[in-house]
Amino acid sequence: MNKRTQALAAAFQFLSRFPVKAQLDYTPDLFRQSTRFYPLVGAAIGAVVWCFAAAVSYLLPPLPAAVLILALWVALTGGLHLDGWMDTADGLLSYKSREQMLEIMKDSRVGAMGVLACVLLLLLKTSLIYSLLTGGWPPLMILLPPIWSRWFMVHAMASWPMARGKEGLAGKNFNGMEKRHSLLAVPGAALLTGIIAALFPWLRIGDFTFLQAGLSWLVLPVAAWAVGTWAARRMTRKLGGLTGDTYGALNEGIETVLLLVLVIIQYRL
Template sequence: MKMNVQAAAAAFQFLTRFPVKMTLDYTPELFRRSTRFYPLVGLAVGLTVWIGGAAASYLLPPLPAAVLMLILWVGLTGGLHLDGWMDTADGLLSYRSRERMLEIMKDSRVGAMGVMACVLLLLLKASLIYSLLLGGLPPLLLLLPPVWSRWFMVHAMASWPMARGKEGLAGSYFNGMTREQSMESFLLAAGLTLIAALLSPLLPYGPAGIWNYRGITWLHAGLAWLLLPLAAWAAGWWAGRRMNAKLGGLTGDTYGALNEGIETVLLLVLTILIYRF
């Protein structure tokens, strides 16, 4: 039990800015063990963002409420994954050799491609959150993007090699991840999804106070609970394979990029379900 508590605390300390006060010995074993709790971290992030968004939407119009939700979302992670998104964009969009791409991604400075990728991603996320606030949906569905994007980071660690071997943060602490550890994380993500799906009908309506503003039915909601995990896997696997082909493996930056990309894809899927089906 103590080992699991330490592992969960390590996951929250590493991935978020939640005030988890615990002194830990950060060994590679602890880092690898902590990955099983990444979906739980995603649940905490998603729940905090939803509560903040519900409060903001009662005080403000949907657009500023959506922007505040996004600010809270980024703030809870300290921009960790967003930094990986920018570094990955700088490297992969440079169209250089593998070695040069890895050098660019290692540079702490952000280039033009990283800035453009960051701006476009935040604009898209803000617009999708705004659309969801307007459209109305079972509120606990908003927990799924951060839950499943963090599961896929664990899956990616176990599925593809480290591009820099044992160098760098990812290589030092996450090298040697196994499929069993990925499966532990998957089972937690699936369990959290099932609990959220069962609780969703019991909670108040979303921040907009509307259940079927765009014709959302229980069938649509049920499809969403099933489609979002599948969409997370499909989008992550496609992106991970392309990154692996170009870099000869993945890095800590690409894990962050996968998290940001999958969160956005799942928000997009939710928006499409509301407005087009």
């Protein structure tokens, strides 16, 4: 297995629960090289979610369909990013000192703030998926949020310091990420977005018009960068950098914001 294939397998094994059976030597270099394939993992998750959404929305009303779709979405990641969202909420919303926040985030137990943040996030995501389903078949644009949210994780690793230095999973394996790693992930995300754009005129799945679809392809990458940058800067000011938990939190938050943007485009334009 060549290095590129190993990096691809590592990305799928680390970020998803797809059955990728490969014996890999997980070195920091392999972790860093695998980040170029993070958008592809997002696209694979989005594709499975979309196919399931198409089937379940045909059989069920929008609300129970939305709940089942989100359950699958979480299952495909093993709850990895959702765990980061909860730990980050526990730390940042404790309003303690930087050191105490980082210590709280290391605790495997979930606190009240983490539970509240998780419940509210899942409720919002469910309502957004429900809104996208009310027009009938799920729109192809639902594939875009998981692509660009995972690209931003790579961008965040390369752009902001590690809060714990070389400690922790992120510090040991992603410390030393450079801008080139982030740039290597851009062509994949852009190509996948282009493929979705190319499929749209033939498939015309969902109730999005050509104008709405075009705005989605243009606005969602910019929204992912803008919202992610704002959140990453605020986290860095409070924590002195980012951690593995905050990368997961950024992914969850950006996915949700991009779903919100899709709903606004669908209903207001």
